[in-house]
Amino acid sequence: KNTYITMNEGNSRKINDIQVGDILANNNMVTGKIMVETKGSIMYELDDIFVSDSHIVKYGDKWIPVSKHPNAKKCTFYQEPYLYCLNTTNKTIVINGHIFSDWDEINDNDIINIQKNTNHMFNEKNDIHKCLDGGFVGHTEIKLNDGVVKQIKDIRVGDILENNTSVYGIVEIDGRSLNGQYIFNLGNKIVEGGPNLTICDKNINVTSTLNLIENYDSYLDNQINSKKPTSKIENKLYHLLTNKKTFYIHNIRFYDYNASIDLFLDKSKGKLLSMKYV
Numbered sequence: 001k002n003t004y005i006t007m008n009e010g011n012s013r014k015i016n017d018i019q020v021g022d023i024l025a026n027n028n029m030v031t032g033k034i035m036v037e038t039k040g041s042i043m044y045e046l047d048d049i050f051v052s053d054s055h056i057v058k059y060g061d062k063w064i065p066v067s068k069h070p071n072a073k074k075c076t077f078y079q080e081p082y083l084y085c086l087n088t089t090n091k092t093i094v095i096n097g098h099i100f101s102d103w104d105e106i107n108d109n110d111i112i113n114i115q116k117n118t119n120h121m122f123n124e125k126n127d128i129h130k131c132l133d134g135g136f137v138g139h140t141e142i143k144l145n146d147g148v149v150k151q152i153k154d155i156r157v158g159d160i161l162e163n164n165t166s167v168y169g170i171v172e173i174d175g176r177s178l179n180g181q182y183i184f185n186l187g188n189k190i191v192e193g194g195p196n197l198t199i200c201d202k203n204i205n206v207t208s209t210l211n212l213i214e215n216y217d218s219y220l221d222n223q224i225n226s227k228k229p230t231s232k233i234e235n236k237l238y239h240l241l242t243n244k245k246t247f248y249i250h251n252i253r254f255y256d257y258n259a260s261i262d263l264f265l266d267k268s269k270g271k272l273l274s275m276k277y278v
Helices: 108-117 125-132 266-275
Strands: 004-006 012-014 028-037 043-046 049-052 056-059 062-065 072-074 082-088 092-095 098-101 141-143 149-151 165-174 182-186 189-193 226-229 236-242 246-249 252-255
Touching: 004 092, 028 092, 082 092, 108 125, 108 266, 141 246, 165 246, 236 246
Parallel strands: none
Antiparallel strands: 004 012, 028 082, 028 165, 043 049, 043 072, 056 062, 056 098, 092 098, 141 149, 165 236, 182 189, 182 226, 246 252
């Protein structure tokens, strides 16, 4: 949480104080902020940067896990309960001269693969957020395992959702720079959010809301599995990361945040799609 990152104005700010929409050095906008539990990560120190073992950093002309960097030293004692990461328009985060991948950890080959699987819906990597990000409006209701209902903006790391699903990460997404926000009619259940909500439910015949029919006509408001633009744009949207890679909203099973990208990568989409019918 105390990692300092240089902002576009030249000042530095702790990562836990950075907000979506902030601009890092080199006009690199923060499109998402992620907080996850530290549990399960092995921490390393790389030139005074404390970072988890598997995070990707550039070394020479290669991307490698931090644990493989020759200057990285394994931490023998680390007590902070949470880690923080960002998604950015440049898909990188520069800290103390080191270039780290952002949360999505995608390389140039991955971008080509995503373009292919989304019918070239975007041209540049800085379009990935506005075209492929999702997130739910803050008042979206989610049921916990004990029957209590919370709004998604109030869900916290460690909460146990219905079906004994544990939340290990929460995601805040910049809603202002997306290619629209929508009201989705999914099996006669209304859900609101960004363009790409990924669905892991065999009762819904699409996997991403990107593929829903868009309508503007009031008489089509009750058309199942459709979407229409919302008149109110939320500044911030919310998503979750869970131990089951899914969670339920209005009895519809959604993939968690990582699927927003992973469903469009050949190396990961097959396993995710197989979950839909389990």
